[in-house]
Amino acid sequence: MSSNMFSVLIPAVKIVSKRCTGNLLRANRVCFGLSISISDRKDDDLLMNPETFILRKASPTPYNVFVAENIKRVQKDHSDKIRERLSEEYKSLAIGELLKYEEKAEKFKKDQERYRKLVEDLPLEAKDELLLTVLEKMEKKIKTKTLKETNKPSLKHFNVLNLVTLTEGDLQTLSGKVREHGGLRKITIRREKWKTLTEDEKERLNQEAKKIREQEKLSYLKELSKWMVSLIENKDIDEIFPILELKEMKMVLDHLAEIKPTRARTSRNLFLSSDLGKELGVTVKNQSELYNNLSREQKGAFEEMAKKEKERADKEKLQWQNMLEQKGLTKLIQVWKELCVMHGKKSNVFS
Structure with a gap:
């Protein structure tokens, strides 16, 4: 310099x-x-x-x-x-x-x-x-x-405590402003009431909260997708690169393509999750050693499975890209690839 x-x-x-x-x-x-x-x-x-x-x-x-x-x-x-x-x-x-x-x-x-x-x-x-x-x-x-x-949208975490019902008696202990708009005092009361619930009631509320979070995540993905597409179409690329996140962009691409391709498993990974691997006591640490000790026939079987896995993953990847291109999102794909290069990642759908 x-x-x-x-x-x-x-x-x-x-x-x-x-x-x-x-x-x-x-x-x-x-x-x-x-x-x-x-x-x-x-x-x-x-x-x-x-x-x-x-x-x-x-x-x-x-x-x-x-x-x-x-x-x-x-x-x-x-x-x-x-x-x-x-x-x-x-x-x-x-x-x-x-x-x-x-x-x-x-x-x-x-x-x-x-x-x-x-x-x-x-x-x-x-x-x-x-x-x-x-x-x-x-x-x-x-x-x-x-x-x-x-105006980038943000995902707010829904707290299961919000589902705990406050009675009129609970609300009477709050001041007028807190009673109307909420606040830490309400959360404190709900937290204390949560401790008095049965395990079945807690499980029911947790399941309901899970559904609400899934709905909110879907709504967030829709808003984030609109925001990102509009940003890429209307802003200079050099200007928006600093605010684009790889993880968020992958979420948007999967959402818009309506398919989320999964990575192809290797022969060793297939062995790790197989019945044979479980019989031999395979773990992440010893999988390479145990795999190398397998017979030629056993290795061949896992290699054949890995070959089919790669074919499946390549097919999903192609479907993913074709769906985005059909929706006119070629520029989005290009920006994704350039962003991957900037971060030293492979410019594929699994980065």
Whole structure:
């Protein structure tokens, strides 16, 4: 890596700056970084939290300092024309106030130079590690913001305690607000009542909760599939890769294809689950040793079964892909393959 890590960071900083333009407060605090001074912070502390300083505008101006200090107040008092109001306030400042912001801007410039010097004096390996830390934190910020903007659906875990009935007497012990909207107090009461139920009642409620969870998972899969297909169709690929998860994408693909292919078992795995394996006391640890001691005929039988297993798995895989292609989801398959490559996985349906 070049000795000047700031030149390497320029493209990444531009990405974050572009994504921050919709929020003036975030733009000034993250991109300009003017709400935090580093003059009194130790060098080691600065290097452990590089994103607080690297993501700053090259030359802080008095106006940017004024905006960073006053934007929260203006946003609270006014909901519209915030930029115009800030500009008008700044123009109406007295000479003494303007000088104060000029001094602060100059101080921030000195802070920047101090940090630049700290980075430039680092060994090459330390610079690489610092750059990796910065980019990881930036990617996390981008991922969080994109997920929020795209309204990604989430799966909520249904608690079996919600099925425990509260009597009027139970509710009378609660305050009006908690009684109407719920809360930890209700959960506490339900937990105590759960302890008094019989095992049969608990089993009945657990089975009912299981059905509800399955229904909620199906509903979640439908919403997640709509979200992912829309995302891939309408967003730039480089922009959405950071927020796509392999496990979630595989769930969506299986749901849309209406088939979930299973991996082909090897001859050794077939031996592990066979009656012969059980007779010989096979385990995961000793399966290779015991399999190698089998006769040629016995091995041949398991190899023939493994061959049929592979044929079955290949057929299911082809059906899976054909179903997705018939539904016009070729782009989804391509993104899946590229995502697998990015994560170092094989680009097949079992990754």
